[in-house]
Amino acid sequence: MPSITFAYYCSGHGYGHATRVSALASHLLRLPEPDRPAVYIVSSAPKHVFADSILLGARYRNANIDPVIVQPLAYRVDRQRSVAVLKSFLEKKDAILEAEVEWLREIIHADCVLSDAAFLGCLAANAARIPSILVTNFTFDSVYSYLSTTLIDTPASLKDTAHSHFEALVPDIPVPLAELAPLVEHIHAGYRCADLLLRLPGYIPIPSFATTPPLPSSEWVDPLTNRFRADIFASLDNPPTAFTLYPPIQYHGALRKKSLPRQIIPIPLLVRSPSPSVYSPIGRSQFLQSIGIPPHHHNPDSTKILIVSFGGQVFRRPSRSGSPTPSRRISRELSPVRRPVSPPNFRTARGILPSPPSSAKSSGFPHLQIPPGPPSPSEHDVFKAPRLATTSHLWIPGAPPAVKPLPTPISPTRSPTLELQTKTIPPTPDQSGSTYDRAYFDFEREEEEDSSPKLEDLPRLLPDSSWIAIVCGVSKEQWNLDADGGESDLPEGFFVAPRDVYMPNLTAVGDVLLGKLGYGTVAECVDSSTPFVYVSRPLFIEEHGLRRLLDHDGTGVELSRDSYEAGDWAGAIETACMQGQGAKEAKRKDDAAGVGQKREEEGERLARMIIRWTEKRGSGDCA
Known part of the structure; x- marks a missing residue:
């Protein structure tokens, strides 16, 4: 029998929470007997997300244990619908809490709760009179509080019809602080019940532990620059001992008070590691071949790889019984172009379309019922296209359509001839003309010469033909549209990753990754x-900590939305590759030699520390 039983509550919001929960659970379950604990994972995220730790013995229970922020796109937030989700969850909170307390005390006899940003897990632990550990880099009291910011998230231009539809559907309107504050207090009070904060890299202030800075989080950010204020940045550099912490919340009905103070302990990155073999030339080639990349693209000296990932990955390792499904290219012969569906209550040629009923699909997980509220489409509603590419656009899963520019040049200095449309310059006037006339026409000629588009200034997806791109997160619908040998609308050099590709391996072989700013992707890139x-x-306040993590430990280059959607990616890709090339080459060399594998050692030390803390807490506090 395991000596300790953990219940691990994982927020259902996104890739990062799930991957790091599975990583820490795996570290705990790799401990030898008698230290090896029992681990129960509780989440609304699908079971397959936690496949790594389940293979090692973790048990999974699906439960709706936290609200989620509603994201119509990977980098957009629907504030009104997010608040509606929070209100609906809080109406059911007491009933959910009662069920969780009974499960902790009577069913699994838990010794400690681990929680990755799910405030209800900390509440349940306190009510069950067992200690709880918060493992995170941010908390959702800060996220929801930030929905009151006066920063308006509106693109600079709306030239594309699809984008215009999206903006009409989801106007970005700040939520009044007076409405948010009492709702956020429920979340904040839950986190206050946690006894220990294991603070991950990429952190921002955790207002339920340190007394400063307080909520609302909208006051942490300068709305003119969308950056943390100088004093907030300075506070992040302080050691944990420099903060004044809130006192512990006592167990309800306990005979004795908690005897141990609350703590903040910084911990290393929690991340799923790539297979060591992927850093060797043979292992790299085998991996790329297994996902369908042609052999002539396997040599890193002649081919560079861009990974394009805005979410939607399936978190499974490649099958042990055989190679994963190879990558595919989508055929243009299979179906006509499907344009974005009309927004709810928008007039079409056939009349007015009714608003679709609210459904669980809006949240991304079928177990979270989204309450009725202001219409808020998902990316599948607004930008639904069954193919990854049309003759004019790329439809990367989780992101809005990006324009397909002219073909990528053959090399940075040698490019195909382009026919550029120019104005006709009137003939130079007769010398007898007035000085005014000569000045006018000379000015026009100079303006025309200056305004002629230069090839290097034209939008490019990839820097040159030595690059290929691998697109992740395709839907089953998009995947099934492939036809062997069919002609594809994907740009030359673009490939589609299998839905079950193991992302740490793919990220490791990539030279640059393009995607949204989230913990899971940032951690695997670092x-x-x-x-x-x-x-x-x-509108995600977490990103301020992630930018800081990239600045300190990685290489990050921001691409504006306008540039992404215009298909003008190449400049940022070149800059990132140049800035990070030295570190990337050193990493490949070290790991190929077997000297770069440190995550397992860090994970084992962290797991043993958690075991010791739980044992000490159990003997030092009354439950």
Whole structure:
């Protein structure tokens, strides 16, 4: 029998929470007997997300244990619908809490609760009179509080019809602080019940532990620059002992008070590591071949790889019984172009379309019922296209359509001839003409010469033909549209990753990754020294900590939304590759030699520390 039983509550919001929960659970379950604990994972995220730790013995229970922020796109937030989700969850909170307390005390006899940003897990632990550990880099009281910011998340231009539809559907309107504050207090009070904060890299202030800075989090950020104020940045550099912490919340009905103070302990990056073999030339080639990349693209000296990932990955390792499904290219012969569906209650040629009923699909997980509220489409509603590419656009899963520019040049200095449309310059007037006339026409000629587009200034997806791109997160619908030998609308050099590709391996072989700014992707890029070109999520306050992590430990280059959607990626890719090339080459060399594998050692030390803390807490506090 395991000596300790952990219940690990994982927020259902996103890739980062799930991957790091699975990583820490795996570290705990790799401990030898008698230290090896029992681990129960509780989340609304699908079971397959935690496949790594389940293979090692973790048990999984699906439960709706936290609200989620509603994201119509990978880098957009629907504030009104997010608040509606929070209100609906809080109405059911007491009933959910009662069920969780009974499960902790009577069913699994838990000794401690671990929680990755799920405030209800900390509440349940306190009610069950067992200690709880918060493992995170941010908390959702800060996230929801930030929905009151006066920063308006509106693109600079709306030239594309699809984008215009999206803006009409989801106007970005700040939520009044008076409405948010009492709702956020429920979340904040839950986190206050945690006894220990294991603070991950990429952190921002955790207002339920340190007394400063207080909520609302909108006051942490300068709305003119969308950056933390100088004093907030300065506070992040302080050691944990410099903060004044809130006192512990006592167990309800306990005979004795908690005798141990609350703590903040910084911990290393929690991340799934790539297979060591992927850093060797043979292992790299075998991995790329297993996902369908042609052999002539396997040599890192002649081919550079861009990974394009805005979410939607399936978190499974490649099958042990055989090779994973190879990558595919989508055929243009299979179906006509499907344009974005009309927004709810928008007039079409056939009349007015009714608003679709609210459904659980809006949240991304079928177990979270989204309450009725203001219409808020998902990316599948607004930008639904069954193919990854049309003749004019790329439809990367989780992101808005990006324009397909002219073909990538053959090399940075040798490019195909382009026919450029220019104005006709009137003939130079007769010398007898007035000085005014000569000045006018000379000015026009100079303006025309200056305004002629230069090839290097034209939008490019990839820097040159030595680059290929691998797109992740395709839907089953998009995947099934492939036809062997069919002609593809994907740009030359673009490939589609299998849905079950193991992302740490793919990130490791990549030279640059393009995606949204989230913990899971940032952590895997930092771990593999892969430069990251990111599109900002300005309404997610967590991103301020992630930018800081990239600045300190990785390579990050921001790509504006306008540039992403215009298909003008190449400049940022080149910059990121140049800035991070030295670290990437050193990482590949070290790991190929077997000297770069440190995550397992860090994970084992962390797991043993958690075991010791739990044992000490159990003997030092009354439950």
